Amino acid sequence: MSDGWQLITIPQLSAHEIEGRVVRSKALDALAVREQVGGDLELAVAVRTRLQVAAAGGDRQAAVVAATVLVADRDWSGAASLARDTLAATGPSDAEFAFMANVLAWSLLVAEDRISAEADEASEVAYRLDASARIAGTRGSVLIELGHIDEGMPLVLRSLAACLEDSSRALNLCYLAIGEAGRGEVTRARATLAAAEQLDPQCVLLDRARSRVPTAAPVSENDEAGEQQP
Numbered sequence: 194m195s196d197g198w199q200l201i202t203i204p205q206l207s208a209h210e211i212e213g214r215v216v217r218s219k220a221l222d223a224l225a226v227r228e229q230v231g232g233d234l235e236l237a238v239a240v241r242t243r244l245q246v247a248a249a250g251g252d253r254q255a256a257v258v259a260a261t262v263l264v265a266d267r268d269w270s271g272a273a274s275l276a277r278d279t280l281a282a283t284g285p286s287d288a289e290f291a292f293m294a295n296v297l298a299w300s301l302l303v304a305e306d307r308i309s310a311e312a313d314e315a316s317e318v319a320y321r322l323d324a325s326a327r328i329a330g331t332r333g334s335v336l337i338e339l340g341h342i343d344e345g346m347p348l349v350l351r352s353l354a355a356c357l358e359d360s361s362r363a364l365n366l367c368y369l370a371i372g373e374a375g376r377g378e379v380t381r382a383r384a385t386l387a388a389a390e391q392l393d394p395q396c397v398l399l400d401r402a403r404s405r406v407p408t409a410a411p412v413s414e415n416d417e418a419g420e421q422q423p
Contacts, residue, residue, distance in 0.1 A: 257289055264300065267303075276293045291322035294316070298312045298331050299331045302334060303398070308335060308338040308339055330351075330365055342375045342376055345372060353369065359393050362389075364393075370385040386402050
């Protein structure tokens with residue numbers, strides 16, 4: 194949930210990384226996590242339940258894995274709730290704090306029609322504690338949503354450059370398209386949106402980006418200026 198997305202999207206975790214987290218937390222066996230990633234829906238429910246029980250019992254590693262699963266399942270409410278609980282029980286010096294702050298910010302960003310002060314604060318805290326490219330994507334997207342396009346775009350671009358997975362690249366491209374449209378760079382925004390659609394037709398941000406990028410608007414002054422350059 195990354196940029197922030199690579200960090201919280203379960204397909205980006207290797208089986209070895211997942212196993213390591215699970216073994217450390219003793220929340221469930223590694224085979225169950227591999228099956229969850231593989232799409233066994235019945236087992237996925239059992240995995241999620243066991244993770245959430247362990248997380249509720251104060252197992253922080255279980256909370257990290259549970260948050261990853263919830264975000265992968267697009268359970269934004271569940272991910273945000275778990276993140277809030279974990280943040281309340283930890284402090285900025287704890288290893289899980291920046292991760293969970295990012296999970297909270299991302300879940301709220303995706304789920305809400307309008308960006309909230311809570312999402313803004315959570316993304317700012319996460320990025321202040323961990324300025325990695327992974328966290329930068331979430332912070333940059335929040336800033337673009339708030340209208341601070343010039344501040345947010347470089348963060349999303351840095352995140353995009355670090356992404357390996359098509360799904361995460363598409364998420365970044367969606368907010369780049371939104372930012373470009375906000376600048377009046379309509380032609381560029383359309384091309385960026387088209388790239389996101391090609392990379393991941395199921396991207397959770399596509400509908401939002403499509404609603405922000407004009408499909409038949411006249412070319413802006415910014416686009417015209419760019420197109421007239423040799």
